[in-house]
Amino acid sequence: MTDAEELARRFEERRGRLRAIAYRMLGSAGEAEDAVQETWLRLGRTGGDGIGRLDGWLTTVVSRVCLDMLRARAARREETYGHDVPQRADEGAGAVPEEEVLLADSVGVALLVVLDRLSPPERVAFVLHDLFAVPFDRIAAVLDRSLPAAKKLASRARGKVRGAPAVPGAELGRQRAVVEAFLTAARGGDLSALLDVLAPDVVRRADPVVLPPGVPAELRGARDVARGTVALRERARFAAPALVDGGVGAVVAPAGRLLCVLRIAVHDGRVQSYEVVADPKRLRGLHLAVLDLPAGA
Known part of the structure; x- marks a missing residue:
């Protein structure tokens, strides 16, 4: 098996979880599939070299893709x-x-x-932390916010959800x-x-x-x-x-x-x-x- 085939195999093992994260962030099965496909394309461009923990890398990338999609949706004032x-x-x-x-x-x-x-940052923070138990330091990196700011976003979102x-x-x-x-x-x-x-x-x-x-x-x-x-x-x-x-x-x-x-x-x-x-x-x-x-x- 070539390195590319091995990378594809490892990605497919994680596709279900990535789709689940993306669907909860986007609320659309079609858009979620688009986000997962974009994540695969970025992985292909990056290659497996230099990625220490694939699970974390993929979660971060699909979350950032979803965040961009949510922001674009809000900007269009749908x-x-x-x-x-x-x-x-x-x-x-x-x-x-x-x-x-x-x-x-x-x-x-x-x-x-x-x-x-x-809001897009609230939704991403809530889904990652409350639904998928992603640590706040990684959520802060996805959102490009400080650790306290990421925690505040998740807390505010939790209050709205409940x-x-x-x-x-x-x-x-x-x-x-x-x-x-x-x-x-x-x-x-x-x-x-x-x-x-x-x-x-x-x-x-x-x-x-x-x-x-x-x-x-x-x-x-x-x-x-x-x-x-x-x-x-x-x-x-x-x-x-x-x-x-x-x-x-x-x-x-x-x-x-x-x-x-x-x-x-x-x-x-x-x-x-x-x-x-x-x-x-x-x-x-x-x-x-x-x-x-x-x-x-």
């Missing part, structure tokens, strides 16, 4: 919240490749949404149980289960952009709200519980790309009201965080 809102409620979902949906689910839809709200619940833990748990039951019933189009979890006088309000023509923005009463929820059950497939303004709500994010947010009010073990927020300006004003980090995130 509208990352609400830009995929379709003109009709039944559009958009079918265009998401199944493998992208499964990948986002494995990482955590809410986590991907919240990571997308971090958020600040507005209610005690026990109440948060009760809210979450109701919201999860609501989402399960919505995904299954189970009218009976929805009626069980909705308060009799429940109110549903929605930004008109996510509704089919002719559907009112406001519905009242458990039966009408349940029927309206069933009519849009395809969206529920992409919904995941999240911390929304300190309480338990949900994000609807096909392949981790935020489409809308459900602000859900729970009272006496039932959904008292919920609002579907899809307007980009309103989405930016919401405080979103994860309820917990998925295992292996």
Whole structure:
């Protein structure tokens, strides 16, 4: 085996981990693959000579590539919240490749949404330290920051990712149980289960952009709200519980790309009201965080 073949073999052994890091940093499988390929090209130009620890070298390079991509994305001022809102409620979902949906689910839809709200340095610092246990001295080198600055970035990002619940833990748990039951019933189009979890006088309000023509923005009463929820059950497939303004709500994010947010009010073990927020300006004003980090995130 030639030196080049040996280097290629060693790189392929590490490709999966590099792709995992890049996906969490970029939130796009295609862009993650581009970052990994660029890392391979740089390794090919450098060669194996002079690289003391290949794992660390590859992690540093792919992280810097991702950081550059995130900065370029920010510089283009891409509208990352609400830009995929379709003109009709039944559009958009079918265009998401199944493998992208499964990948986002494995990482955590809410986590991907919240990571997308971090600054590029915050996102890189959080992913490397909190998700992949990379030491801060190496993170500082990636970001070209001092060690204290790198630690501060990760801490700030961690605070944003985890958020600040507005209610005690026990109440948060009760809210979450109701919201999860609501989402399960919505995904299954189970009218009976929805009626069980909705308060009799429940109110549903929605930004008109996510509704089919002719559907009112406001519905009242458990039966009408349940029927309206069933009519849009395809969206529920992409919904995941999240911390929304300190309480338990949900994000609807096909392949981790935020489409809308459900602000859900729970009272006496039932959904008292919920609002579907899809307007980009309103989405930016919401405080979103994860309820917990998925295992292996």
